Amino acid sequence: MVWTAHILSLFPEMFPGPLGVSLAGKGLKDGAWDLKVRDIRDYAIGKHRTVDDSPFGGGAGMVMRPDVLGPAIDAALAGSEEVARVIYFSPRGRVMDQAFARELAEGPGAIMVCGRFEGVDQRVLETRNVEEVSLGDFILSGGEIAALALLDSVVRLLPGVTGNRESLEEESFADGLLEYPHYTRPPVWEGRSVPEVLLSGHHEKIREWRLRQSEELTKARRRDLWDRHKA
Structure with a gap:
C-alpha cells in the first residue's frame, strides 16, 4: 500500500x-x-x-x-x-x-x-x-x-524516498536531542580547524564527542527538549 x-x-x-x-x-x-x-x-x-x-x-x-x-x-x-x-x-x-x-x-x-x-x-x-x-x-x-x-x-521518512536511512536516525530530534555540528573538507578554513577527534578515525571517541555536542547544544538552545530528554 x-x-x-x-x-x-x-x-x-x-x-x-x-x-x-x-x-x-x-x-x-x-x-x-x-x-x-x-x-x-x-x-x-x-x-x-x-x-x-x-x-x-x-x-x-x-x-x-x-x-x-x-x-x-x-x-x-x-x-x-x-x-x-x-x-x-x-x-x-x-x-x-x-x-x-x-x-x-x-x-x-x-x-x-x-x-x-x-x-x-x-x-x-x-x-x-x-x-x-x-x-x-x-x-x-x-x-x-x-x-x-x-x-x-x-x-522523507518513507521507504524509497531518502536513500541514506542511517542519516534519518542521526538527525535532530531522532533521539530527543538536537543534532551535533558537521564538518567537511578543507580541514582548515579561514583559520578554523576541524575538531581533532573527527580526524582521528577512532569511531567510539567520535560517537562520544557527537553525543556530548548534541547534549550541550540541546541544553543551551532548547531547554524544553533537554528537560524531556532527562526525564
Whole structure:
C-alpha cells in the first residue's frame, strides 16, 4: 500500500509545489508516495460557488461552511482505501514535531484540510473526528504552507524516498536531542580547524564527542527538549 496524502484546498494549484522536486519529487514520480488534491470549491453552494459565510454571534472574518467542507472530507475518505487520519491546520492544534511525523509515516496516509478565512465550522471537526495540528505559534494565511511542511517531514521518512536511512536516525530530534555540528573538507578554513577527534578515525571517541555536542547544544538552545530528554 502506497502512503497517500489527500489534500483539500481552495488553492489546489499550490501542490505539489516544492514537493515536486528533489527527493520528494523523485519519490512521487517513482510511486514511493502518492498525492491526491481536491478543490474544496468543487463542493461549493449555489451558482456563486459559496464556501464561507459570516459567523453566528457576530465577529470579524468569515467561516468555512460545514455543508461544503463536510462533503469534501467525505469524498476524500471515500477515495481512501484505508481509514486515514483527517488533519486540519489550526493554531489551536497539537504542535507538529518529529514524533508526529513518524506517527503519520507509519500509517496509510492522511487527509489534510487547508482552511482559509477565520476558520471552519466546529461541527465539521466534531463529526468527522478531525485532528487539529499547528505548525507553530504564529498565523498563516491558510493551511497550504503548513501542509507542505508536514508532508515534507513525513515523505522523507518513507521507504524509497531518502536513500541514506542511517542519516534519518542521526538527525535532530531522532533521539530527543538536537543534532551535533558537521564538518567537511578543507580541514582548515579561514583559520578554523576541524575538531581533532573527527580526524582521528577512532569511531567510539567520535560517537562520544557527537553525543556530548548534541547534549550541550540541546541544553543551551532548547531547554524544553533537554528537560524531556532527562526525564
